[in-house]
Amino acid sequence: MKLCMVGTGYVGLVSGTCFAETGNDVVCADIDAAKIERLERGEIPLFEPGLGELVARNVTDKRLAFSADVAAAIAASEVVMIAVGTPPRSDGASDLQAVDRVAETVAANAARETVLVLKSTVPVGTNARVRRIVKDARHPVHVVSNPEFLKEGNAIDDFMKPDRIIVGCDGDDELGRDVMTRLYHPVTLSRERFIFMDPASAELSKYVANTMLAMRISFMNEIAALCEKVGADIHLVRKGVGSDERIGPKFLYAGPGFGGSCFRKDIVSLVHTARDAGVELELAAATDRVNQRQKGVLVRKLKQVHFDGDLRGKRVAVWGVAFKPRTDDVRDSPALTLIDALLSEGAEVRAHDPEALANARALYGSRVTFADDAYEAATGADALVLVTEWRQYQNPDFARLHGLMRRPLLLDGRNIWSGYGLRKQGFTYDGIGVRGS
Ligand code: NAD
Numbered sequence: 001m002k003l004c005m006v007g008t009g010y011v012g013l014v015s016g017t018c019f020a021e022t023g024n025d026v027v028c029a030d031i032d033a034a035k036i037e038r039l040e041r042g043e044i045p046l047f048e049p050g051l052g053e054l055v056a057r058n059v060t061d062k063r064l065a066f067s068a069d070v071a072a073a074i075a076a077s078e079v080v081m082i083a084v085g086t087p088p089r090s091d092g093a094s095d096l097q098a099v100d101r102v103a104e105t106v107a108a109n110a111a112r113e114t115v116l117v118l119k120s121t122v123p124v125g126t127n128a129r130v131r132r133i134v135k136d137a138r139h140p141v142h143v144v145s146n147p148e149f150l151k152e153g154n155a156i157d158d159f160m161k162p163d164r165i166i167v168g169c170d171g172d173d174e175l176g177r178d179v180m181t182r183l184y185h186p187v188t189l190s191r192e193r194f195i196f197m198d199p200a201s202a203e204l205s206k207y208v209a210n211t212m213l214a215m216r217i218s219f220m221n222e223i224a225a226l227c228e229k230v231g232a233d234i235h236l237v238r239k240g241v242g243s244d245e246r247i248g249p250k251f252l253y254a255g256p257g258f259g260g261s262c263f264r265k266d267i268v269s270l271v272h273t274a275r276d277a278g279v280e281l282e283l284a285a286a287t288d289r290v291n292q293r294q295k296g297v298l299v300r301k302l303k304q305v306h307f308d309g310d311l312r313g314k315r316v317a318v319w320g321v322a323f324k325p326r327t328d329d330v331r332d333s334p335a336l337t338l339i340d341a342l343l344s345e346g347a348e349v350r351a352h353d354p355e356a357l358a359n360a361r362a363l364y365g366s367r368v369t370f371a372d373d374a375y376e377a378a379t380g381a382d383a384l385v386l387v388t389e390w391r392q393y394q395n396p397d398f399a400r401l402h403g404l405m406r407r408p409l410l411l412d413g414r415n416i417w418s419g420y421g422l423r424k425q426g427f428t429y430d431g432i433g434v435r436g437s
Contacts, residue, residue: 001024001025001078001079001179001182001183002024002025002076002077002078002079003016003019003024003025003026003027003077003078003079003080003081003183004026004027004029004073004074004076004077004079004080004081005019005026005027005028005029005081005083006029006030006070006073006074006080006081006082006083006084006102006105007029007030007082007083007084007085007098007102007120008028008029008030008032008035008036008039008066008083009030009046009083009084009085010046010048010152010155010327010329011083011119011120011148011150012028012030012081012083012084012119013028013039013044013045013046013048013051013055014048014051014150014155014156014159015081015083015119015148015150015159016028016064016081016083017051017054017055017058017064018054018156018159018160019183020058020063020064021054021057021058021063022186022187023063023186024063024183025063026058026063026064026065027064027065027066027067027073027076027077028064028065028066028067029066029067029068029069029070029073029074030066030068030070031068031070032068033068036066036067036068037068039055039066040066042056042059046327046328046329047327047328047355047356048152048153048155048156048326048327049153049154049156049326050156051155051156054156070102070105071105071108071109072109074105074106074109074110074114075109075110075111076111077114078112078113078114078115078179079114079115079116079117079179079183080102080106080110080114080115080116080117081116081117081119081146082099082102082103082116082117082118082119082120083119083120083148084098084099084102084120085098085120085261086098086099086120086121086122086265086269087261087265088264088265088268088269091272092268092269092271092272093123093269093272093273094121094122094123094265094269094272096122096123096126096129098120099118099120099122099126099130100129100130100133103116103130103133103134104133106134106137106141107133107134107136107137107141108137110134110137110138110139110141111138111139112139113139113140113141113142113175114137114139114140114141114142115141115142115144115175115176115179115180116130116134116141116142116143116144117144117145117146117180118130118143118144118145118146118147118203119146119147119148120148121147121148121206121207121210121262121265121266121269122145122147122203123203123207123269123270123272123273124200124203124204124273125200125203125273126145126203127143127144127145127168127199127200127202127203128199128200130143131143142169142173142175142176142179143169143176143199144167144168144169144173144176144179144180144199145166145167145168145169145199145202145203146165146166146167146168146180146202147166147168147202147203147205147206148206149162149163149164149166149206149209150162152260152324152326152327152329153324153325153326153327154326159187160187161187161190162187162193163193164193164194164195165180165184165187165188165193165194165195166195166197166202166205166206167180167194167195167196167197167202168196168197168198168199168200168201168202168203169196169198169199170198170199171198177196180194181194206266207266207267207269207270207273208270210262210263210266210267211263211266211267211270211284211287213251213263214258214263214264214267214287214288214291215283215284215287216251216252217251217252217253217254217255217257217258217291218258218286218287218290218291218294219290220234220238220252220253220254221254221255221257221290221291221294221297221432221433222290223237223254223433224254224432224433224434225433226433227433227434228433231435232433233433233434233435234254234415234432234433234434235415235418235434238252238253238254253414253415254415254432254433255294255334255413255414255415255432256294256295256297256298256334256335256337256338256387256413256414256432257291257292257293257294257295257297257334257337258291258323258334259295259323259324259331259332259333259334259335259336260323260324260329260331260332260333261329261331261332263291263332264288264291264332267284267285267287267288268288270284271284271285271288294334295334295337295338296337296341297413297432298334298338298385298387298411298413299311299337299338299341299342299345301411301430302314302316302342302383302385302411303345305430306383306409306411306428306430307382307383311342311345311346311347312345312346312347313346313347313348314347314348314382314383315347315348315350315380315381315382315406316342316347316348316349316350316381316382316383316384316385317350317351317352317377317378317381317383317384317385317405318335318338318339318342318349318350318351318352318377318385318387319351319352319353319374319377319378319384319385319386319387319388319390319393320335320352320353320386320387320388320389320390320393321333321335321336321339321351321353321356321357321359321360321387321388322335322353322355322356322359322388322390323335323388324388324389325388325389325390325391326355326390327355327356328353328355328356328358328359329356329359330356330359330360330363333387333388334387334413335351335353335360335387335388336363338385338387339351339364339368343367343368348369349367349368349369350368350369350370350371350376350377350378350379350381351368351369351370351371351377352370352371352372352373352374352376352377353388353390354390354392357370357372374392374393374396375396375397375400375401375404378401378404378405379404379405380404380405380406381404381405381406381407382405382406382407382409383407383409383410383411384401384405384409384410384411385411385413386410386411386412386413386414386416386417387413387414388414389414389416393416394416398420398422398425398427399425402425402426402427407428408426408427408428409427409428409430410422410427410428410429410430411430411431412429412430412431412432412434412436413431413432414432415431415432415433415434417429417431417436418431418434418435418436418437419437420437421437422436422437423436423437424437
């Protein structure tokens, strides 16, 4: 099938490449001409495990190409997928300008009957809004909602083996349904994954999923704060709670607050949509408030618990800037909240991340020292704060760290070192709701 993926970011590049891998003829188009040039030179503009090899193979096999001419790429396709950004406006609503613009380009350039698929996360009613934009196109345009659920860091696997494929289209849209069934057929051979529904329910499902995941994290972060006050340990509480089959073990980890470009944006957009509809989503709104507060937990602990209210001149090593492991994405990362606060408190920051240093450098320039080696970042530090649980941070050489640091204070934002007996090794150890040892 001839497919044009409009928006070549984390979602568009991964899913466009995976559709090429499953035999389609794909053009990934983007208005960012510099990004397209890099891709054409064989560079991958983002870090996602396995993506480089997959892109290279499909380019070599001529199933995957890149274009900054979005209109021409649309005109040459039977299926157009929209994977552009939908960032939050200042009032919390999703900014749909990029989606509208692509829909207008489809309306003006579709050269045959076209299936237009909304992969971006868009509020309820966007499918209907896009239909209005394309209704006067020269050829019929079938608008289908297909929210994307892939997770950065595991995106290719998530695409190839999704938990579910939600397709929102009209019951009588045979072409839309048929095209989606064919496109995803290769990843549904091992088991049925399709859930067909109306567009509004499909649109809402994505927001509810993200908000519910975020809600679990925020609730556990609140309980972690309670654990610290009453002498309980969040690890044990998590195990005790997560072993209930009705609850399950995932997304119950306390930490420095959730980050990334999606959770907060989607929560505030859902709250906004609901308010417009006359419904107050109190739990969702509270989830965001709790998380905003939680993102300050690391600097609060440093300042109030460990440095007597004064961080001026303290050298703080930060391990992990990406919002989670296996990605270079720093958008809305709790590490940024920490670094911003440390800088405004007059501390010196030395940061390390296995993949996200270029993105972090673009934000901070020379205000932060970026080290290519994790131990180098910790040298002479008054505290080491672990923010992102990259595998390589799981079991460092603590004796070496002890020798390198000016003051052996470890603040473990992900509780990955809590069982290591670090106090016996001469460290001051602190985590999020854990007793530690
Ligand atoms: P991104 O910022 O990485 O990529 C968006 C791309 O769209 C950019 O390359 C940008 O240049 C391009 N673009 C913007 N306007 C354009 C236009 N008019 N025409 C062509 N290209 C245009 O964004 P992302 O993280 O890939 O997210 C895209 C959408 O998918 C969002 O709605 C997001 O909420 C949703 N989503 C993201 C993830 C994720 O993990 N990142 C997961 C599921 C869903």
